[in-house]
Amino acid sequence: MAVPNKLMALPKKLTDEFDELVKNYPERRAALIVALHRCQEELGGWISPEVMEDLGAYFELEPVEVFGVASFYPMFNLRPVGKHVVSVCHNISCDLRGAQDVIAKACEVTGAPLGGTSKDGKWTVRHVECQGACANAPMFDLDGVYHEDLTVEKVAQILGGVR
Amino acid sequence: MKPYETYLLDRANVAGAHQLATFQKLGGYKGLEQVLKSGMTPAQVVDEMKKSGLRGRGGAGFSTGMKWSFMPDITKDPRVRYLAINADESEPGTCKDRVLMEKDPHGVIEGSLIAAFAIRASAVYIYVRGEYRLSHDRLLAAVKEARAAKFVGKNILDSDFSCEVFLHKGAGAYICGEETGLMESLEGKRGHPRQKPPFPAQSGLWNSPTTVNNVETVFNAPFIVQRGAAWHAGIGTQNSKGNFLCGISGHVNRPGVYELPFGTTAREILDEKAGGMWKGRQLKAWFPGGSSCALLTGADVDVVLDHDSLRARGSSLGTAAMVMMDDQTSIARVMEVIARFYEHESCGQCSQCREGTQWLSQIFRRIAHGKGQDDDVATIEALAKGMAPGKTICALSDAAAIPTLSAIKLFKEELIECIRQKRDPLGIPAPKYASVGAH
Ligand SMILES: Cc1cc2nc3c(=O)[nH]c(=O)nc-3n(C[C@H](O)[C@H](O)[C@H](O)COP(=O)(O)O)c2cc1C
Ligand code: SF4
Ligand code: FES
Numbered sequence: 001m002a003v004p005n006k007l008m009a010l011p012k013k014l015t016d017e018f019d020e021l022v023k024n025y026p027e028r029r030a031a032l033i034v035a036l037h038r039c040q041e042e043l044g045g046w047i048s049p050e051v052m053e054d055l056g057a058y059f060e061l062e063p064v065e066v067f068g069v070a071s072f073y074p075m076f077n078l079r080p081v082g083k084h085v086v087s088v089c090h091n092i093s094c095d096l097r098g099a100q101d102v103i104a105k106a107c108e109v110t111g112a113p114l115g116g117t118s119k120d121g122k123w124t125v126r127h128v129e130c131q132g133a134c135a136n137a138p139m140f141d142l143d144g145v146y147h148e149d150l151t152v153e154k155v156a157q158i159l160g161g162v163r
Numbered sequence: 164m165k166p167y168e169t170y171l172l173d174r175a176n177v178a179g180a181h182q183l184a185t186f187q188k189l190g191g192y193k194g195l196e197q198v199l200k201s202g203m204t205p206a207q208v209v210d211e212m213k214k215s216g217l218r219g220r221g222g223a224g225f226s227t228g229m230k231w232s233f234m235p236d237i238t239k240d241p242r243v244r245y246l247a248i249n250a251d252e253s254e255p256g257t258c259k260d261r262v263l264m265e266k267d268p269h270g271v272i273e274g275s276l277i278a279a280f281a282i283r284a285s286a287v288y289i290y291v292r293g294e295y296r297l298s299h300d301r302l303l304a305a306v307k308e309a310r311a312a313k314f315v316g317k318n319i320l321d322s323d324f325s326c327e328v329f330l331h332k333g334a335g336a337y338i339c340g341e342e343t344g345l346m347e348s349l350e351g352k353r354g355h356p357r358q359k360p361p362f363p364a365q366s367g368l369w370n371s372p373t374t375v376n377n378v379e380t381v382f383n384a385p386f387i388v389q390r391g392a393a394w395h396a397g398i399g400t401q402n403s404k405g406n407f408l409c410g411i412s413g414h415v416n417r418p419g420v421y422e423l424p425f426g427t428t429a430r431e432i433l434d435e436k437a438g439g440m441w442k443g444r445q446l447k448a449w450f451p452g453g454s455s456c457a458l459l460t461g462a463d464v465d466v467v468l469d470h471d472s473l474r475a476r477g478s479s480l481g482t483a484a485m486v487m488m489d490d491q492t493s494i495a496r497v498m499e500v501i502a503r504f505y506e507h508e509s510c511g512q513c514s515q516c517r518e519g520t521q522w523l524s525q526i527f528r529r530i531a532h533g534k535g536q537d538d539d540v541a542t543i544e545a546l547a548k549g550m551a552p553g554k555t556i557c558a559l560s561d562a563a564a565i566p567t568l569s570a571i572k573l574f575k576e577e578l579i580e581c582i583r584q585k586r587d588p589l590g591i592p593a594p595k596y597a598s599v600g601a602h
Contacts, residue, residue: 002550024329025371034332037293049426059351072353073334075293091255092454092486093412095500100594129504130255131294134484136411143390144296
């Protein structure tokens with residue numbers, strides 16, 4: 001594969017992984033979305049312009065094409081986020097069972113504004129659409145882990161216990 | 164409710180069933196084994212599915228056997244073919260596929276392999292929504308175990324059937340649950356739905372013949388091949404066969420995912436499974452199958468849950484995700500949430516959908532926040548009618564229009580009062596977080 005020799009932001013560990021990943025598909029670029037996930041997980045919780053540039057080089061795509069894909073998907077952060085990310089579902093089943101109160105409490109406990117990051121950079125709180133946890137509403141996702149059947153007390157307890 | 168036989172969730176209720184050893188103790192992979200060792204041909208498997216009456220569980224309820232039979236004849240069209248399993252599960256209210264993937268991932272793989280055999284696919288891609296980490300990780304571990312035990316890969320169980328199973332992750336876009344959006348996303352692109360024709364069976368993933376099936380749909384296949392089409396066709400109602408997974412959420416005492424035979428009434432599920440409405444309140448309105456179907460009222464609670472009965476009431480079975488709302492629920496508020504969702508999820512390719520969902524969202528928002536204008540209800544109705552049916556590349560536009568029109572049909576007075584009084588007529592305060600599309 002014509003992998004460029006100078007990838008500035010992608011560690012070898014990731015490109016090694018991608019080398020395996022692309023074998024799962026008849027076309028190399030199909031692995032792009034999974035690769036974006038891995039970059040976000042490993043490289044500080046967001047996709048920087050440098051990472052996009054490198055992914056473009058790796059997948060033989062224009063960086064603008066990588067940006068077009070990354071920006072289409074709500075899970076990808078194109079700006080830095082807090083150390084911990086709380087994604088509160090505000091869709092119907094959660095709304096009916098108190099998602100608004102969960103959002104209010106999450107913002108209060110963390111000091112982050114809804115859709116933004118706390119001043120100390122520790123927390124981002126945002127709302128998301130249905131997460132498929134409707135029968136255990138309301139819920140939020142904290143750093144990739146679901147917390148379900150929430151009450152405001154539980155919200156305070158869970159978020160209060162995070163370092 | 165009469166006693167009935169369960170099978171879909173039996174293994175899921177056993178601890179450790181996500182691991183191969185337990186799964187096999189509970190009869191797992193016996194369906195696949197039967198197909199491969201009994202000398203069944205792909206055409207015979209397709210035929211069994213047709214006779215069984217199995218219909219897709221992804222929302223549209225299309226006959227599964229029929230869908231499989233649309234794949235081109237291998238003798239005339241030797242292209243590689245693919246099966247894509249739709250595990251994007253993002254329809255508001257829907258949380259059933261997750262139960263299967265987390266608790267019975269081998270069952271999903273076994274079903275996928277039988278489907279792949281039937282359509283002669285050499286690879287299965289399971290498209291799991293990005294947020295479902297546990298589902299993804301359980302499936303990944305299961306594929307690994309299955310490959311080591313020769314259930315996945317080359318010459319499965321020493322037959323001449325070879326098939327790979329790959330996982331793919333979504334990243335939070337509802338539109339990737341639409342089958343052609345899903346294929347774009349699997350190819351590493353934005354999830355923009357494709358114009359049809361060509362249909363996926365002619366030209367799908369990487370221009371090859373492709374079948375897209377929901378998780379729960381293929382999960383049924385091993386049971387059907389083992390117990391026979393006649394057994395399956397003997398359960399349910401005239402045009403809706405077998406058991407199905409029903410999610411029930413909202414204002415009920417015991418929300419959950421329950422396995423039921425078609426023919427059960429909504430009241431039976433509400434009262435006997437979900438423990439009735441919470442706080443002793445009354446049922447005001449409900450979605451029978453996710454937010455993309457028409458609302459029904461409390462008076463409809465005796466309806467039988469199946470495709471025909473719900474259609475006769477002007478709604479549809481959708482994903483069988485019942486969302487129940489009590490008599491203290493503001494319809495303006497509900498519609499604000501729903502309209503905002505479709506606004507956020509429209510991919511923007513079609514003007515009717517892009518503009519329509521934005522307008523609906525804005526107008527419902529202002530009604531719910533006491534700022535509605537006199538002609539808003541008429542405007543909403545005209546807008547929704549301009550968005551559907553079948554005017555756009557995909558059905559998301561319809562999915563936004565349908566609940567909207569039902570809200571106007573059933574709750575017009577309430578919406579008008581909400582505008583006139585500049586507040587919810589029940590006195591329910593406007594939400595604090597004026598939901599401007601997420602992100
Ligand atoms: C906007 C939209 C979103 C959809 N989301 C899903 C989904 O999350 N999961 C799913 O299985 N089907 C979804 N569907 C339906 C699929 O397009 C397709 O009909 C289904 O996966 C086919 O599988 P089945 O025949 O087994 O039901 C969606 C359809 C539309 C229009
Ligand atoms: S109907 Fe909406 S979501 Fe579907 S393709 Fe058109 S703009 Fe995109
Ligand atoms: S509505 Fe919140 S998880 Fe589905």
